[in-house]
């Protein structure tokens with residue numbers, strides 16, 4: 001079977017060959033526990049710390065970073081910071097309605113602890129209104145969460161400006177930067193940032209939480225006291241090295257990657273000119289194209305177009321049978337949601353692949369309409 005054209009880079013990215021090479025010695029040769037005091041342990045610990053510095057190079061410089069097993073874990077860890085606010089009478093958590101389930105469901109879990117959780121609306125372009133945010137965030141707000149780049153529709157939220165509003169009210173700001181880290185600059189005023197290895201050509205099974213100096217997050221995983229005592233468990237040097245190397249590559253290739261993605265996006269917008277773009281046309285990460293054609297049955301389209309790996313919505317929600325909550329938040333009707341596809345381009349996508357995929361998808365779509 002030939003491999004399909006891969007246009008699902010928001011779900012996950014392939015491992016960069018350089019990352020694989022960097023990880024191999026830590027899987028094959030260097031097995032020391034990074035928490036052991038002897039020479040083998042110290043060698044592993046040194047590699048972990050180099051990786052931490054590499055990851056921190058694309059984060060604000062006034063904080064510390066904790067390795068986790070995924071961004072989902074980082075989000076669960078970071079949200080623990082709200083607990084300290086309840087005794088001050090701050091019992092409100094404000095998250096965008098379009099957040100990934102990892103943020104949304106973590107926020108909602110705090111309802112059981114007495115928090116009011118507000119799912120803040122977005123406009124038909126997927127962006128928040130600053131006036132509405134000002135009105136929602138008040139002196140009772142403990143934490144505000146807004147994602148940098150939306151995983152389903154690619155829109156870029158003004159997280160720096162949202163952070164200013166949160167801070168004015170005395171609240172903390174959390175940013176799920178999973179779909180932007182390594183590709184989109186992160187504002188420096190945010191208090192907590194979550195990221196993931198497998199969205200930046202790094203390995204699966206590793207993420208990180210960055211926390212501003214002075215802010216305490218309570219322990220999520222109890223045990224040997226690793227990762228500043230908040231996330232116990234032996235770190236995998238191979239995964240840490242992989243995330244570090246993946247970040248270093250993103251930094252080194254920042255302009256080249258951005259140019260290539262912009263070029264792919266231009267080509268895709270031309271090839272899919274008779275489709276409608278979901279979400280803001282210009283305030284978006286160009287590696288994500290979420291588009292619809294009225295009357296299309298995307299489930300059928302996906303089974304007809306086996307030669308392209310793409311998504312009918314959020315890969316995280318696919319298979320759940322639930323319509324996309326992000327597309328619904330834009331005000332799209334169920335039929336419009338069912339006629340939407342997400343194409344995600346990455347570092348290894350070529351213009352020829354976009355052209356081939358467009359011809360396969362457009363031909364199958366025409367047969368239906």
Ligand code: PLP
Pocket residue numbers: 010011069070071072073100102147149150151176178179195196197206207316
């Ligand atoms: N947040 C966003 C925006 C995502 O796209 C994803 C993964 O799809 C996650 C969080 C969860 O990341 P992880 O797979 O590392 O838990």
